[in-house]
Amino acid sequence: MNAVIDTILNHRTYRDFQPDVVIPEQALAAILACAQQAPSWMNGQHYSIIHVTDTQLRDKIVALQPRNPQIGTCSAFLIFVADLYRAKLASDACDGSFDAASMPDTMFTMTVDTSLAAQNALIAAESLGYGTCPIGGLRLVAPELVALLNLPLYTFPLFGLCIGKPSVEMRIKPRLPQSAVVHQNQYQTQSLAEQLAQYEQTMLDFNEVREKLPFRQKISHYYQQSFAPRNTALLRRQGFLSTFEEE
Numbered sequence: 001m002n003a004v005i006d007t008i009l010n011h012r013t014y015r016d017f018q019p020d021v022v023i024p025e026q027a028l029a030a031i032l033a034c035a036q037q038a039p040s041w042m043n044g045q046h047y048s049i050i051h052v053t054d055t056q057l058r059d060k061i062v063a064l065q066p067r068n069p070q071i072g073t074c075s076a077f078l079i080f081v082a083d084l085y086r087a088k089l090a091s092d093a094c095d096g097s098f099d100a101a102s103m104p105d106t107m108f109t110m111t112v113d114t115s116l117a118a119q120n121a122l123i124a125a126e127s128l129g130y131g132t133c134p135i136g137g138l139r140l141v142a143p144e145l146v147a148l149l150n151l152p153l154y155t156f157p158l159f160g161l162c163i164g165k166p167s168v169e170m171r172i173k174p175r176l177p178q179s180a181v182v183h184q185n186q187y188q189t190q191s192l193a194e195q196l197a198q199y200e201q202t203m204l205d206f207n208e209v210r211e212k213l214p215f216r217q218k219i220s221h222y223y224q225q226s227f228a229p230r231n232t233a234l235l236r237r238q239g240f241l242s243t244f245e246e247e
């Protein structure tokens, strides 16, 4: 249809990258500029991006995340940090109370801003012929990252983004049928359970090697909280969710 739509519809995550590929400075600058051009709540731009260029630091992160070795082999590794630190500086400059920082809704603000910026970076990178892999596994080691990256109060490392030249081809992964995701006017719950069962079969037929469980079991297992990241204490230490009162 057009090149942007082609790029987006051609997306798939890559997890194996050719070593020693250098992304030209201009290309990386364009990827980062695209990230920054994303819309944001109040133009607050509630995120920061840490480009990990220090190989020793990268090795430490790889050691913390052995299930994501692509962090070590990709050409550029970016960490997307939800960030209210600059908002705190703005508040201080105006003697503001900064009360809203500890309210749960602020988690949406900063997560949405950070994610939109990251998706812009991902699309830009893919449009330039690179492969990408988001690394949400970082949230499992968020306390260590706060220390390693010297993250100040009012920041939180949300995920990484690997960018590089793929060495192993990946297939485009099927999505849920549009009727299970897109509704007209009102949310329709009818037939969603059947559509989930059908999608599970679609994914079984797709036969992705790294998927160990059928789709619904995988989701159910995760939401049993057995291995979901537990970051409430860290969020409080970073200045979030601390003193909010129910409205």
Ligand SMILES: Cc1cc2nc3c(=O)[nH]c(=O)nc-3n(C[C@H](O)[C@H](O)[C@H](O)COP(=O)(O)O)c2cc1C
Residues within 6 Å of the ligand: 011, 012, 013, 014, 015, 068, 133, 134, 135, 136, 137, 138, 159, 172, 173
């Ligand atoms: C926020 C987020 C975190 C993710 N974290 C990881 C990760 O830690 N490791 C990984 O291999 N893939 C990760 N992924 C990639 C997803 O597994 C992948 O996008 C999903 O299975 C759909 O596959 P596709 O991107 O190839 O279409 C992450 C994706 C997102 C959006």
